[in-house]
Amino acid sequence: MQPLSAQALAQYRAAAPMDPVNVMEYQMVAKEKLPKMVYDYYASGADDQWTLQEARSAFERITFRPRVLVDVSVQDMSTTILGQKVAFPICVAPTAMQCMATGQGEKATSRAVASMNTLMTLSSWSTTPLEEVAKAAPHGARWFQLYVYKDRACTERLVRRAQAAGYKALCLTVDTPRLGRRENDVKNRFHLPDGLTMGNFLDLVQAEMPTDQKDSGLAAYVASLIDPTLNWKDVEWLKTITNLPIVVKGVLTAEDALMAVKHGCAGIVVSNHGARQLDYSPATIDVLEEVVNAVRGYPIEVYLDGGVRRGTDALKALALGARAVFVGRPVVWGLAAGGEEGVRKVLTMLRDEFKLGLALLGCQSLKDINRSMVVTPADRAKTAVRARL
């Protein structure tokens, strides 16, 4: 191949970020395109953002023990999530206010996710009514993420609407009695840009976010509307108003995992809310196994979100017992960079990386992934102790 001239190389470099080859490069493109207030809202974690960094560092500390000489010419990545079939075990976490990223917002995500045959979770705080998101891709697999309002009648109407529109589970977020302090949002006085509204509450409660705060408008909005009394008894209450399965999102300990079992939840998302709530919470990949071991043998599925940026991250989570992983920010970066097509590209990248990793690990299907295929820091510590004895 002819070497590139300096001029061609410069052009290539300038063009390269427009054609990202991984999720991190999508984030760079999104950063270029989005207004600072919006980018900061999507990207930030709470306080020192220690947990945000830790999410990546923790994945980096886990290595593989690949098996070789396995025929991987035919591979099957499909699985089921609460009985719904997905083509690969990487689903979409709820992220609020997607119309800030691109005009079609949640509708674009809905179409992209359905076309990839995976599952989308829609945020209560979407900028598009949940019915329109469902209509955008009627055959897509979808859950509805629920924030419980102080106004329980409003919460109940929301749950009934989600059920009527064909959402197949309620993903109850349990780590947000108050909003974590994201300092960039405080500095930027974050608010919903003009013309956008919380699409699910147009006729119910205050759909506008305050703009006159000396703080994050979102923090004030949460404090005024979300019910900080939410507790395990409310899971029982939810079961009286809906027969949708309930997935609790935001569990990080064995104790709470067992509470989820006791209260009849169908699933657990091991999540620290993308490091946006309690800083110095552990990386989810570091506590996944604790949760998986606690609920082994019970009829409950365990998923993980937080910091998944590579197909190999998803492989590590599955090896440690997750049924599937969910991605939050990567979808928003795809949306900002290229709308519906951008989301499709991000999910395709993650799917293809996962498939390649699966083959290189020596697995034909998800059933072949097992605990012996990863080495965690805890494993290394045990080996070191044994070596000393």
Ligand SMILES: Cc1cc2nc3c(=O)[nH]c(=O)nc-3n(C[C@H](O)[C@H](O)[C@H](O)COP(=O)(O)O)c2cc1C
């Ligand atoms: C911009 C943004 C908005 C979010 N909005 C919600 C939300 O409305 N409801 C919710 O339960 N979690 C929300 N989350 C948390 C995600 O569902 C998920 O737990 C987290 O983003 C996963 O980490 P990741 O972004 O590193 O993939 C949000 C996260 C981000 C980054």
Ligand SMILES: CCCCC(=O)C(=O)O
């Ligand atoms: C109640 C907060 C809504 C959005 C959200 O969950 C987030 O920004 O992390």
